[in-house]
Amino acid sequence: MTRIVNQFSKWLGAIDWDAFWGNVISIGIRIAILVVLYFIIKYAGRKIIRSFFKKYRANQAVSNGRADTLEGLTNNVFGYVLFFTFAILILQNFMNVTAIIAGAGVMSLAIAFGAQGLVSDVVTGFFILLERQLDVGDSITIDAVNGIVENLGLRTTQVRDFDGTLHFIPNRQIMIVSNHSRGNMRVLVDVAVSPTADTEKAMRIINDVCQAMKEHNKNIVETPVVLGVESSDGANMIIRVVGKAVNGEQLNVKRDLLKEIRTALIAGGIELPLPTVVTTPQTT
Amino acid sequence: MTRIVNQFSKWLGAIDWDAFWGNVISIGIRIAILVVLYFIIKYAGRKIIRSFFKKYRANQAVSNGRADTLEGLTNNVFGYVLFFTFAILILQNFMNVTAIIAGAGVMSLAIAFGAQGLVSDVVTGFFILLERQLDVGDSITIDAVNGIVENLGLRTTQVRDFDGTLHFIPNRQIMIVSNHSRGNMRVLVDVAVSPTADTEKAMRIINDVCQAMKEHNKNIVETPVVLGVESSDGANMIIRVVGKAVNGEQLNVKRDLLKEIRTALIAGGIELPLPTVVTTPQTT
Amino acid sequence: MTRIVNQFSKWLGAIDWDAFWGNVISIGIRIAILVVLYFIIKYAGRKIIRSFFKKYRANQAVSNGRADTLEGLTNNVFGYVLFFTFAILILQNFMNVTAIIAGAGVMSLAIAFGAQGLVSDVVTGFFILLERQLDVGDSITIDAVNGIVENLGLRTTQVRDFDGTLHFIPNRQIMIVSNHSRGNMRVLVDVAVSPTADTEKAMRIINDVCQAMKEHNKNIVETPVVLGVESSDGANMIIRVVGKAVNGEQLNVKRDLLKEIRTALIAGGIELPLPTVVTTPQTT
Amino acid sequence: MTRIVNQFSKWLGAIDWDAFWGNVISIGIRIAILVVLYFIIKYAGRKIIRSFFKKYRANQAVSNGRADTLEGLTNNVFGYVLFFTFAILILQNFMNVTAIIAGAGVMSLAIAFGAQGLVSDVVTGFFILLERQLDVGDSITIDAVNGIVENLGLRTTQVRDFDGTLHFIPNRQIMIVSNHSRGNMRVLVDVAVSPTADTEKAMRIINDVCQAMKEHNKNIVETPVVLGVESSDGANMIIRVVGKAVNGEQLNVKRDLLKEIRTALIAGGIELPLPTVVTTPQTT
């Protein structure tokens, strides 16, 4: 038992308490100053960025989406740079951060392996911005995610799904970007009529509807035309109609076209497809 | 045989028994002190963290979910740091841990390879927190997992499935986070009526129901409206209705809407879709 | 021919036979001692571990599953450490193991590549234990494997399938752990009635059954309630009921609920869904 | 408190403010000059490239698509080289960029890992150009993307989908390029007649239609011929017809052929396939 006490008192006696507490206080003060500085710079920075982009939008002829993208990204980059600068400054009080980052031991190697994902994120994000693949407000599809871009960050892109969900996609996950907000969109309607219907007449009626619609719907960029009989079997004959609409309006144009054609075909006496048997797979 | 004995006694004689036992006892004492210290610090630390977050929640305007997230993570980080600090201190009595970690031989390489998953976990977890992708209590989808976030740790995120299962997801497995608790959610109802029904009248009835519902249901943020005829075949005509509801209430609003529209359509004399043939695949 | 003999006798003559046999015997003795020691220590160690965990279970308030997990793991770790320590001690008599492990040639590199799977196993296993993701006896799902945990080892986890199969899963294969033994479980019943049935009355009957059942079945934690009409088509109207049950009893509660609701609905005169056509795909 | 003031004033006093501000101004001037230069060179470069390709197109016998591809790529490469040259020149004022790029620490390794995707993009893009796999305006299929090439860049290829979507494909994602704009395309029509129809007569009629069509449709490169009965069951007999059309016209030729053959078969008294039962899977 005396052994334990000896050992312990030897340990305690070996500590220079004055230096210890002096050190603790000195480090505490330095950290406090750094934290205060961090919040001051952060607040000032955000303010400057906001006012800058206000002028940028007012003076120059940049699209709104682009300005939002750049403001979001500037905030994002500014926040990360500030955060990591002060994080390293504070950590420097406890350990030699530079040595770890520049070292070549196991830990450094593990960090390098682990951090490559992060670097990939930043590199990819950088090129997505530079090549203007995305702007805030664009309707896009990335992999299985589908929605409106809300924010383009250095590391993640935020996409708001049409059902309200917010997706966070690490930039390195973004391989093929399919941007639905770049130019006019196709309107494709497959009209089904009975296989015994008068094909020529049906095509004429459909073309008339398209022509009429083009005149009073300014969202139609290219008048839809009948391409021909796409396929035909015992129950249906499919007639394909293709046109172009203003970006974002293609679904509305399609719905209107579908309704108008249907009405016109019925009025013109063209038989619709044969009745179908509906099957529902069921499990209790 | 004498050879064996000689060999053996030579081995035994070569050991300095005094130093050996002295060493054993000295190491034992040091380990005992470390273990006691570990439990004291752990207990004190947990207490301090709890009281700190109690004040934090009382004083400041942080959301509850965020506070839970931060408290959970602080506990988690504190626990890991403490555990590994003392584990290394104790192991130091047996082998040169620093040398192994900083070394460059086969074992170090193997460790680096093996540990990169761990580093990826921590890096990803860190950014998930920093970018506020998740808060405790959020309803999320990660890959095939679907549920409520219970805990966000340095290495794993715990998600409680809606059926009660608890999923442990290593952070590096978290690629695309789909957060369903960020803003209003869409309500989409596809109403099926008979293809021979009066489309205009049906749409009018549905729109009336939506209007009426909006007035006495404050969970509806955006009045649902009829978009138009989505599709039509020999057995069904689908009319699509879209609106917005308060986050978390979208399913209830949808169910109510479905019931009300059905009742109104029947009352209004709109025929429902044709009866269907139900098929059940069977295996004995 | 003389050349062959010369060559051969030159080789034989170059060997110092005395030293050779002396060496062989000396190594043999050393190995014999090591093997005996190995079995002694193994036997003693197992005994100590068993008696320790006996006391541990008796004295302290640890769950049985946790104690089983720890005892299994302690045995597993002890066995591996002992085995590899003696394996290296024995191999040291034939080659310089340390040099190979610490070397940097082709073989070392190949070993490092090959062994990284092993390191991943141990690292993952360690964190699964530390984070209490699994206990022996838990019902879990890992990837496509489904069953009761039988043993949690340093390198592999053993899961007993419900059909009796024993699965050995290397720990590194364990990504998302879905633990079904942590808290109450949901009971979800989808009741199918005829689309022409009286919805309000059906819901009332179902709610009464749920209420009655809650009173005499103490495995129900949260009384099941009708959520509403989930969907409806020409053959079925689905009414969803959701409640909560004690962990492990959810399937029994569901079966009882299903039977009771069926009986009550028939008694209440609610029509069941339309008869279905059963289709069986056949191959001879 | 005095301690903090002391510490702080010590820090402030240690800074050589003259040198600091001199440095700041000097760097500011250098950056301003670089930025101005960047925009001048960029403007001039674009102008030179445009005028060069104008002459190139006028004087020489290069296809339009190839000229577009080369102009787009030259602009792209010029933009990247300029951007990175000036980015490095500007960054050089703040840190030693060369050292980081040439270094061998953790950060360099992480960069190397992260940047390999970029290098793969450039290498692949380079060979796609060199081997003329794509030209601007070609109709192509890459993986699941299908459309017209709009731009071939050093890092990404832009493909305009037929529905108007713009796809950005990183070049390294481009594995197998399927180019539909290189030579004549096959026209394949599967004609379905009743299994009880007179096969020989049907084939004769179809061959006559093909022959007649070839004469007045100059998009047909190779007269379609009947290959024979492809398959036959209780409801259909399939007769396959194969020919060749000018690139881009194969679908129109197919539609015309389908219509003409149908008309001729009906006129010739060949029975069409038996009526079919149409099944529609339905979900409400």
Added chain:
Amino acid sequence: MTRIVNQFSKWLGAIDWDAFWGNVISIGIRIAILVVLYFIIKYAGRKIIRSFFKKYRANQAVSNGRADTLEGLTNNVFGYVLFFTFAILILQNFMNVTAIIAGAGVMSLAIAFGAQGLVSDVVTGFFILLERQLDVGDSITIDAVNGIVENLGLRTTQVRDFDGTLHFIPNRQIMIVSNHSRGNMRVLVDVAVSPTADTEKAMRIINDVCQAMKEHNKNIVETPVVLGVESSDGANMIIRVVGKAVNGEQLNVKRDLLKEIRTALIAGGIELPLPTVVTTPQTT
């Protein structure tokens, strides 16, 4: 022409023919001796292993499967060690094998990359043996392979499929081992009756059959019991029965149970499920 002759004779003249032929003969002799030695040692070794395992099986209480596994593996390891030892000894006569293996040039690197699969095989195989995941004769499932283990080698495991095919699986391909030969197996029978049948009576009949069967079939370890109504729709009501049987007998027990229950239900007047429509997809 004289140039060629000069060049050639210069080459020939530069060769020391005596040393060349001496070298060739000397190497030839050495290789011959090594080959003879190889076959002698191989023959002796196999004999010793066989006689050792004969005694091992006679004296000790090891299961037959385990003894087969160990004998197969010992032969396998002995064969590989012998083969590679002599292969290196023979190759040493032509090139410096050690230098290549220990080197760090391109070839070594390529070998290390290529050989990592081999190392993974051996490491995994080693642990499969140590953890007794497989024994010769076990019925197992590995990935998509299903059968009886025939041999467990250092590099490959041989599994005999139930249809007679022999699968060779490299050990590194073995991830999750599902061993069907470790303990009793579940017997699960889903009995289908008409949805209009008397449920209570049917359950009673089934339970009686199970009870009766348990008495005269000693392969049943746990009497099968009715769990309840699993599901119910317009054509079937499924009643689930679960019990346990001796390992390997579960399928026979299931078949017997199915036949007995069927007979009893028919005798008891319980209606069987409604007749089904069988559909056969057909292609000619």
Added chain:
Amino acid sequence: MTRIVNQFSKWLGAIDWDAFWGNVISIGIRIAILVVLYFIIKYAGRKIIRSFFKKYRANQAVSNGRADTLEGLTNNVFGYVLFFTFAILILQNFMNVTAIIAGAGVMSLAIAFGAQGLVSDVVTGFFILLERQLDVGDSITIDAVNGIVENLGLRTTQVRDFDGTLHFIPNRQIMIVSNHSRGNMRVLVDVAVSPTADTEKAMRIINDVCQAMKEHNKNIVETPVVLGVESSDGANMIIRVVGKAVNGEQLNVKRDLLKEIRTALIAGGIELPLPTVVTTPQTT
């Protein structure tokens, strides 16, 4: 402001304009000479290759496909070697290419990572040629691509699809090559008759048809024979016939056989399979 001017004039003054312009001119001249040389050598090389292969084809007994393959490849290799030789010679005027290629910094590492795909392409392409897996004109399947080989290059293989599309496949993507142009091909016909038909008689008729066909169709290498009843259900009995045809003619032989057998069976009074219900999945 004066500061900026000073700075700027200092920069300008520091440049030795004479040396600068001299350098620019000198480099320009060297590049011009290299470009001219490049085109001369390229033109000459192509000519030599063409004339060489003309003789090669005339004089020797090599298959046409092989000669095409070799000529294409020689052109391809010659083009690449020439291009890169001159590219490096030209780039040497601007930077130290050798140093970059041989260096070991971040950029080199990134290049090595990025270029490994290229090396894999060349290595694989080399072995495909050496092992004669493909010849120009062969009908092959690689992964999902199906067609005729048009060109076999050092880096990519070009395959012309049967519908006219040209596929560019990087050689490293070529794993399993399935070559359909190496030897005779099987002809397999599954004849469907009614399950109530006279099996023996049907088989006899089919065998007679096969025998007769063999006599006047020299594309049949091995007379087709009836293997037996492959399967049988309520609607069809399938009789399998297998033979062999000259490579490339198997589909024609199959079509002829199918037609002849059908005619013979009808003539022989064998009932065909029962009429089928045709189902068409439909979406509007």
Added chain:
Amino acid sequence: MTRIVNQFSKWLGAIDWDAFWGNVISIGIRIAILVVLYFIIKYAGRKIIRSFFKKYRANQAVSNGRADTLEGLTNNVFGYVLFFTFAILILQNFMNVTAIIAGAGVMSLAIAFGAQGLVSDVVTGFFILLERQLDVGDSITIDAVNGIVENLGLRTTQVRDFDGTLHFIPNRQIMIVSNHSRGNMRVLVDVAVSPTADTEKAMRIINDVCQAMKEHNKNIVETPVVLGVESSDGANMIIRVVGKAVNGEQLNVKRDLLKEIRTALIAGGIELPLPTVVTTPQTT
């Protein structure tokens, strides 16, 4: 202009034309000699190998397949070794091949990455041979490829598909080898009868057929027996029969058994399964 001429003549003047041409001729001669030597050795080697294997087959008791495998491989290895030896000898005249292979710059690294596939091929091929997983003539399944082994090379294995296609499989692609030519094969017949048939009688009839067949068909190794009722539904009752046949004859035995059992059942008055509705999915 004079500048260009100067520059050019300076370059030309700097070349020692004598040494240049001398070098060219000397290298040409050396290459010519090497090429001639290559063809001589290749011819001689092939001859020696052929004669050796002729004797090998005559004298010793090795299976034909094994001898084919070894002869093919010896030719393959001999060809590769010869080819690469001379390729390196010839290339040595132009560049320092050894330096490149042993170097550590970017190119070496790229080669190492690119060549690892090659090394994997050889290593895997080597073990496939050593472990006798394949012999020429074996019927095997590797991944999705199915056929008869034609050749086993150092780098690729050639498999002839049953339809005549020749597959080239790189050895590294060979993971699980399923060899169908190692021992007797199972014969499994599922006999379908009407659910209303007399089960006991049907089983008796089937067993009698099996017994009778065993007697006069020597390809049956194990008499097929009825296992019992495998499953039963409204349209079919499946009775499973299992036996064993000589390797390669299992399909013929199965076809015969199917025919005999069918005949016997009809003769015995057992009803066959109910008629089925055949559905054919159709697209025009």
